[in-house]
Amino acid sequence: PVVDRHGGEPGQLVQILREAQGVVGYLPAAALTAIARALGLPRAQVEGVAGFYSFFHLTPPGRYRVLFSDNITDRMLGSGELLDRLCNKLWVERGKVSEDGLVSVDTTSCTGMCDQGPALLVNGQALTRLSGERVERIGELIRAQAPLADWPAEYFRVDDNIRRRDTLLSAEWPAGAALRAAIARGGEAMLAEMKLSNLRGRGGAGFTTAIKWESARRAECHAEADGRPAARYVVCNADEGEPGTFKDRVLLASYADLVFDGMSVAALTIGARQGLLYLRGEYAYLLPALRENLERRRRSGLLGRAVCGQAGLDFEIDIHVGAGAYVCGEETALLESLEGKRGIPRIRPPFPVTAGYRGQPTVVNNVETLCKAALIALRGGAWFAGLGTKQSTGTKLLSISGDVETPGIYEYPFGVSVNQVLQDCGAGNAQAVQVSGPSGICLAMHEFSRSIAFEDVPTAGAFMVFGTHRDMFEVARNFAHFFRHESCGFCTPCRVGTSLVANCMDKIAKGLGTQYEINQVFKIHRLLHAASHCGLGQAACNPLFDTLQKFRPAYERRLCSLDFEPAFDLDQALAAARQMTGRDDPAAHFGLAARLPGVT
Numbered sequence: 001p002v003v004d005r006h007g008g009e010p011g012q013l014v015q016i017l018r019e020a021q022g023v024v025g026y027l028p029a030a031a032l033t034a035i036a037r038a039l040g041l042p043r044a045q046v047e048g049v050a051g052f053y054s055f056f057h058l059t060p061p062g063r064y065r066v067l068f069s070d071n072i073t074d075r076m077l078g079s080g081e082l083l084d085r086l087c088n089k090l091w092v093e094r095g096k097v098s099e100d101g102l103v104s105v106d107t108t109s110c111t112g113m114c115d116q117g118p119a120l121l122v123n124g125q126a127l128t129r130l131s132g133e134r135v136e137r138i139g140e141l142i143r144a145q146a147p148l149a150d151w152p153a154e155y156f157r158v159d160d161n162i163r164r165r166d167t168l169l170s171a172e173w174p175a176g177a178a179l180r181a182a183i184a185r186g187g188e189a190m191l192a193e194m195k196l197s198n199l200r201g202r203g204g205a206g207f208t209t210a211i212k213w214e215s216a217r218r219a220e221c222h223a224e225a226d227g228r229p230a231a232r233y234v235v236c237n238a239d240e241g242e243p244g245t246f247k248d249r250v251l252l253a254s255y256a257d258l259v260f261d262g263m264s265v266a267a268l269t270i271g272a273r274q275g276l277l278y279l280r281g282e283y284a285y286l287l288p289a290l291r292e293n294l295e296r297r298r299r300s301g302l303l304g305r306a307v308c309g310q311a312g313l314d315f316e317i318d319i320h321v322g323a324g325a326y327v328c329g330e331e332t333a334l335l336e337s338l339e340g341k342r343g344i345p346r347i348r349p350p351f352p353v354t355a356g357y358r359g360q361p362t363v364v365n366n367v368e369t370l371c372k373a374a375l376i377a378l379r380g381g382a383w384f385a386g387l388g389t390k391q392s393t394g395t396k397l398l399s400i401s402g403d404v405e406t407p408g409i410y411e412y413p414f415g416v417s418v419n420q421v422l423q424d425c426g427a428g429n430a431q432a433v434q435v436s437g438p439s440g441i442c443l444a445m446h447e448f449s450r451s452i453a454f455e456d457v458p459t460a461g462a463f464m465v466f467g468t469h470r471d472m473f474e475v476a477r478n479f480a481h482f483f484r485h486e487s488c489g490f491c492t493p494c495r496v497g498t499s500l501v502a503n504c505m506d507k508i509a510k511g512l513g514t515q516y517e518i519n520q521v522f523k524i525h526r527l528l529h530a531a532s533h534c535g536l537g538q539a540a541c542n543p544l545f546d547t548l549q550k551f552r553p554a555y556e557r558r559l560c561s562l563d564f565e566p567a568f569d570l571d572q573a574l575a576a577a578r579q580m581t582g583r584d585d586p587a588a589h590f591g592l593a594a595r596l597p598g599v600t
């Protein structure tokens with residue numbers, strides 16, 4: 001029945017697996033075989049997809065599956081101790097299932113609740129603001145086998161924590177207003193407004209949105225092999241997986257109409273009839289409200305056939321839920337996942353704007369980008385271009401967490417200084433800020449006068465603050481483990497490199513590292529940057545490289561030997577040989593420093 005509900009469509013495989021797992025709690029071999037048969041897919045392909053995503057289980061997990069968020073800010077709030085406490089309470093070893101099959105306790109990458117951590121997921125549902133007392137109570141509820149519906153609702157409360165409002169967050173945006181404004185303009189004129197606005201993508205890469213939209217609008221689409229008509233697609237990337245980022249969660253929870261309006265404006269501009277919202281698995285709790293919203297839009301004529309009464313203007317939106325794979329935030333990996341495959345980034349070109357979802361022209365935009373596009377439809381490109389800086393127009397939502405008094409969402413015009421942001425969120429003793437998550441940039445105190453803007457410090461939104469009492473080596477080690485866990489394994493430099501780097505960091509942490517490990521990190525950084533297939537591998541060593549440059553003592557105090565001290569002077573020992581051969585050019589000298597990269 002699960003397969004039938006999805007029309008026997010192989011492209012729905014990830015959704016089918018999610019629902020099948022919901023029935024028995026995991027994906028037994030017989031279920032995979034049955035799904036493969038019903039979809040007409042090789043069994044190995046179905047198992048390959050099921051094995052790729054970390055939220056799919058091929059063996060039974062505990063009936064209560066507890067996953068603590070392992071983001072560095074959760075750790076700073078004591079998540080590690082809370083995890084140990086729950087394991088002790090339940091007599092279960094971390095990463096294992098209890099003997100009676102009742103419970104399993106482990107960690108997962110960031111759950112997107114950094115402003116109200118420590119957080120965990122129980123059977124996919126987020127619990128926030130954990131404390132020792134709350135964890136004790138959770139242990140009792142699990143032991144009593146209480147259904148999640150009977151747990152205190154307060155445990156599941158997720159706040160928006162909007163702390164600073166600017167253009168987007170300071171107003172109410174009535175559903176459909178932006179869409180109607182775009183319809184009144186028409187597709188070409190809307191595109192002209194987008195060009196005027198100079199809106200750049202808010203997901204991290206900062207690509208000019210109008211160029212994407214224009215390329216998709218002009219690209220040719222083709223009738224598909226299975227008889228589907230030629231089509232263009234709009235995809236909303238709501239796979240907000242970068243540790244420290246949670247702004248899209250708030251937009252989806254409280255500004256969903258603006259997101260859907262943005263998708264509809266994009267569809268009108270490029271000529272798409274189908275939109276897809278890819279929601280990260282950790283935010284599945286938002287699904288009922290989002291579906292209800294779509295239903296409301298259908299009833300109000302904002303979705304479906306003849307949108308806003310315009311004959312021939314049809315647009316539908318489907319929601320796909322991810323299954324725990326950070327790499328799916330990369331747009332081509334996301335498209336693969338939408339097509340029911342493993343989320344492995346594609347080789348580009350071709351780019352999604354010419355050959356994206358199902359090989360058709362596709363625009364993939366971040367949640368915040370689409371909200372901004374809706375504002376441009378309402379107020380015009382010139383108005384938008386007047387906000388922020390010349391190269392970074394508009395405002396930016398920052399997700400602020402870590403050592404601050406008031407973590408949450410802050411909206412600023414681009415160009416705001418890091419100092420100003422730190423002052424506003426009450427970060428009195430910051431020694432470092434990790435901007436844009438582990439793949440971003442780590443700023444030290446002397447850089448706090450820099451500005452949040454594409455031309456200076458670009459960001460997808462994460463802004464993690466570390467006080468002077470924090471150990472920046474441990475921050476970098478957490479990020480190294482994150483990348484090892486999230487590497488999709490497709491290409492060797494990233495698969496092996498991220499693992500080697502995490503091992504080096506562990507060795508240094510144990511006090512067994514030497515200068516050799518530091519040199520190895522530099523070497524692997526260069527290799528990953530040059531040879532990785534996608535941005536994840538290319539950025540995987542960024543935090544180590546940054547912290548090594550800016551917080552070197554945090555590493556050096558752990559090294560068991562800082563200097564190599566030779567037992568004798570080899571160069572001097574060669575002096576006699578040089579004299580005999582009559583050769584004394586630089587190459588005849590033994591230069592130790594020249595042979596050790598990274599040693600200054």
Ligand code: SF4
Nearest residue numbers: 488490491494534537
């Ligand atoms: Fe996968 Fe890493 Fe290669 Fe990207 S760089 S394709 S994440 S293995």
